[in-house]
Amino acid sequence: MRGPRMESIPTTAPQPPTTRVAPVVEARSLSKRFGATKAVSDGSFHLAPGEVVALLGENGSGKSTLVKLLSGVLRPDGGEILVAGEPTRLRSPRAALDAGIVTVFQEILCARDCSVLDNLWLGNGSAVRSRAALRRRRELATRAWTALAGRPAGLDQPAGALSLMQQQICVIVRALLREPKLLVLDESTSTLDVTLQQRLFGELRRRTGEGMACLFISHRMDEVLTVADRFVALRSGEVVGTRGRGETDGRELIRLISGQEAATPPRLERAASPGEVAVELTGVRLRPASAPFGARIRAGEVVGLAGLEGHGQDELIKAIAGLHRVREGEIRVHGSGVRGYRRAVARGVVYVPRDRKVEGMADVLGVLDNYGLPTLRRDQRLGLVRPGRTRKRFRQDARTVNFVPGRQESIGRLSGGNQQKVIIARWLAAAPRVILLNDPARGVDQKTKHELYQVFRDLAAQGAAVVMLSSEVGELVHLMDRVLVFHDGSLSAELAGADLTGEALVSAYFGAGGRSVS
Template identity: 40%
Template sequence: MTGTEEQAAVPLVRMTGISKSYPGVRALAEVDLTVRAGEVLALVGENGAGKSTLLKVLGGVVSPDAGQVEIAGEPVRLAGPRDSQRHGIAVIHQELTLAPDLSVAENVMVGREPRTRAGLVDRSAMASATRSALAELGVQVDPWTPVGRLSLARQQMVEVARALAQRARLIIMDEPTSALTEDEVDRLLATVRRLRDNGVAVVYVSHRMREIFEVADRITVMRDGQVTGVLPAAQTDPDDLVTRMVGREIDRLFGEHGRAGVGEVVLEVRGLRAGPRVRDVSFQVRAGEVVGMAGLVGSGRTETAKAVFGAEPITAGEVRLRGRPVRFRHPGLAIRAGLAYLSEDRKLTGLFLDQPVRSNIAVTVPRQVASRGWFQPRRERRLAERFRAALRIVCPGVDARVGGLSGGNQQKVALAKWLATEPAVLLLDEPTRGVDIGAKAEIYRIIRGLAAEGVGIVLISSELTEVLGMSDRIVVLCEGRTAGELAADEATEEGVVALATGVRARPADAAGEARS
């Protein structure tokens, strides 16, 4: 073998026998991981499988208790993120690490600001490098726009652009598409392929099977802190992969539609207008029905839910709850009327991460855990234990800090706090964002159970497969307006996308033209 061949045969990254324990938890148990230059390695597993801890070791954030890391055949000690970056490793975290008050350019070029001969920051060069990195993703943003003014999807693209601007040898992408539209996902996957073709290694972490099988060359599966398999992507399929991830087969991920039990209209929205993004939205929800709400990012889905819930002011239109017109001045009134809203960002607006499970669940129902105005710890604990059992929340106990739970179990806690209010209508905004396939199956089971009990559900999701699989009807928004409605048995991905992009007119309009 020639020297060149030997060099090519040496993996870019080799992790051997990596172990890491925390009090009461063994996060990693003698894990081996190999990443080659010019390949996309998908890293999959349920939340809590050890993926994040392993990547933190590679990113220099966590020091392992045992094991060795080699970069291009040389043993290295990654004592911090800067060490990792010096070795050509860039990490795109699931939780954004941007500085909202700084501009896009300042975030993209942080720590690597180009200088003029006089030693000053070269703003022109910064802007040029930023535009170049964003252009690779098909994104056009003014480099001097404060990041905090961008949508969550655009912020995610800025995070990706920052990694591209580092010209890293290895890019770790941890759930990089959780806030992106289908078009943005396609652009990102195309970028991943270009990186691979240019010799860059990519470790791609995602719960979305479509993405994994579109870009991965090999797939490493983790479960309970161990690697359970390393497979060529071409030699496996989603069903096999899910079984390896969860250690059991999951039959019928989305469950059965329950239209037979659909009852009276519990929520009706007519001609709703609110803020700049909700311009004319109308839809109905019946008891026991799951109504999917689809649309591109910026179509007004979240803003519609917030307006109905009283979190955004309504400027025109009508909302009827159980047949009665309502317009809530604040969410507290909506909750008392039988409405609940699970927000899209559980860590920012859905949970108190430093507080225990019990207080997070009880926060929406203070009267249930008090007697004559006095807080009753026993009532709070009973309430929390009831929902812990009903939703199968995996945690050391209801006194456990929510921030220490896996993403799927955090989401169950966020859901439990709203179920405690016994709502007639439940608005779910991205209920499975950032959770693994096993937790998704559990959440779908919960949603089906609620519908069977007569709860009317609005399901907002950026995953078309989720909307199609879970919904009895689908309402599609386009630029703040109801573009159309599709029954479950007639809905397709192509049909939803056509309505969401304005390619297809709303069915009611087409029917009217035919009659005339």
Template identity: 35%
Template sequence: MTAQQPLVDLRDITVSFGAVKALRGVSFDLRPGEVHALLGQNGAGKSTLIKVLSGVNQRDGGEVLIHGKETNFRSAQDSRDSGIAMVYQDLSLIPSMSVASNLFLGREPHVGAGLVRHRTIHAQAQKYLAEQGFPIKASARVDSLPFAYRQLTEIAKALMGDIKILVLDEPTSALSAGEEEILFKTVAEVTKRGVGVIYVTHRLQEVFRISDRVSVLRDGRNVGTHNTSEITMEKLVSEIVGPGHERMATDTLSVEEGDRRSAFQDDASVRSTAAPVVELRGVRNSRLNGVDLKVRPGEILGLAGMVGSGRTEILETMFGLRKADEGEVLFEGKSVRWRTPHQAIAAGVALVPEDRHLEGLVLEDTIAANIAMPRLPHLTRAGLFSKGEAQRRAKKAVADLNVKAPGIHTRLQNLSGGNQQKVVFGKWLTPEPRLLLLDEPSVGVDVGARDEIYGIIRRFARNGCAVVVVSSELVELQLLCDTLAVVHDGRVTTCVRSSEVQGEERLHHLVQEPAR
């Protein structure tokens, strides 16, 4: 293989699903030792293209050349056998098994009679994780890990084999700044060995930091391939959103640059003097160590902190997923001890979870069914389910939130990530909650859909809902939130107005300072 010959050469690839043309003559190549970023809005064709490379989707036309040879993968195993490792947004780990067992799944060292050497597996896995700089215990069960550490485990698993081509689909979607550094360092190391990396992301700042080239898909076509050093952020955003969307391009660029004057910032937001919707007083449990916090009507409060700091656990305690062993939770001025999320929902609390696929949606079911699920008591009279009312609410949610789908009976698995996330919000539209809890609300969402989701969040706040946001993207917290609370070791260590934090560097300093 010459230095010029691509590891991957996709030529004029077409893919159709029924009458829908997902790819329309897309060409894309990957060279040894480079990082080639693949961008586009949800539904542009990125996932379809990488699934052609993985053997999951079969092409209708075009050629796939691997190491210069025409190839026709019939299965994911064919792709793996050719030295291609895929890391999807939908993780392939087995939650009930340990990290070590997941890493060695299918290649376990055996002793006689087919018995597995578990001690050997755990020792080798821990050594490998330490060498790669992954802060994960090999003995930990996957379902006990924060989502970010599950994502790192998936990446570690992909890197264990003899790979030549690595495909990363939204790899930093739930990673903190420190964990991103681990990933970027790992990518740099594998490219030194000649491995080519296809990097799918919606975070445009990463593209300029990590990639050598960038390709943009829009409506199933490749609308541009550039050397990263030769394209501006503005030009890149314009290619992603397409002609006729210049305003969206301008707003998105403001988000990427952290401009608080963007269209997403509500200039009318002011500190409320109303009584808090929710208040935590000295709350302690297995993960929280004395949390004091207030959120008022119409206020958007952001929880900033490292993975494992207790951010998600604060939301879970507010939602009844965790008990307050000590201290007090007050909702609309009354002390509450919710034993289940059902009690919290009945009181007017809603949660958009971090992992929408695992915790927020039933992908095999329809839009209408998903929107009805948390509101079943409201839709049932004398033991009879009101199908008509459920469909009316689903149609309203699809219209209000601009969900792009053929109809309310479309299955969630057939929607793009941004539209799936809108359906998660749609579950809570009728009746609107008094307290909305958001855990990584824009994970895996493209630049256009992110704009719409920010608008949805602001609309809830304008209607008097108190909103609490957990996000690993500090720029997102600055853009969205009126108030920022820094969480460290199960405590709120700092609480400031967003307007008082000048620049992302200052917020990074606040987040990391307690850990020093």
């Protein structure tokens, strides 16, 4: 990885570059309020040509607001933005695009009913095209997609038919096809497996080698330390420090963004003696050509499902929830077969989906409504819902997940971590016996992750079986009692105890290592 292309940056506050080359983009003292809430009070940083700058901060620190200011979605209340050294008013997203600033937002924005090809060129160029222009667009799209994904895409299928990871690839490729001067990636790796992460980082190195700048946002410290040339720390809406590559480490960066010394996460207690079998898989075949497999998950365990994207773990967790049918075999929950989502819920199974925006919440509704809908019958009396009862239950479950209810009406206005806490609190209210979590810590900060981890371990200690699909190696090692690894549509390895290491997991992803499962 190349070193920084800029001179050493003072660690007290970000300063304009000292080289003669003007920054691609520079933010000076940006501020933004939402009523009494000061989302950003001093957003000052710059990005030089050929540089990857990591913007770091906990959920609610103001990162998303800064991204929206740079992207023309919001206008600053104070400060200014310079593009190539010239003050520029980004009055709209179109103005930002015209200035060469292209953003991949945290929420995956696809027109689900349009084709993949149309999504890749959405808003890019004239709507009236000749056959030659259409052919050229298809060639460029195929080349860009293959460079990132390693294989061509079905360009004519609707984007809604893609997996969440493929939709993420779609929005990244769309951004790259615009040939940005500044590429903003806001949690754009959160759905990618390790192979695609590395391919994306390789593409970033190639593009920055040609002069593009990148603002990179991720809560995964290993990714940040791998890809970034500089690090800008944001706390409570204010840039509190900038560090160059080679001048810092993960512990100092966590101290900068949290205001506290980075502590080693406490070792989460593993299940001492798991209870009765909660989920039993017998002769399960996920796909016509995949090998059948069996497994047991017991009450009191936290069991991880892992593997490269598309190798079967997502299909299995949805099958246990009654949302997907297996080709062969049987899935039993506490002794009874699962035949559909409603029957699974009746057996005490709850499912927290991976795509919280589309599947997990109604973002136009309030926080209380999102929490209470599945268990609303508990708050009825004589056929009428008593909101006071819902609020009382919510206060109790919100404390369990360390969420502090405020005046925020719409759940869509919360940070990603707080949205996830509300969704998990909703299902805690259902007193589940089996909890299925599909990548629940995606896009949330380290502090919130560890709070959620403790919630999951506490649920297991209370007798629930916790099954969690995760795309993060460190999460699997830190949290799980056992990890079931999938390869080629089948369960191929089981890792536990001393065998459960990061190296062993990645090796098992590619069909090597780990204890084989018959």
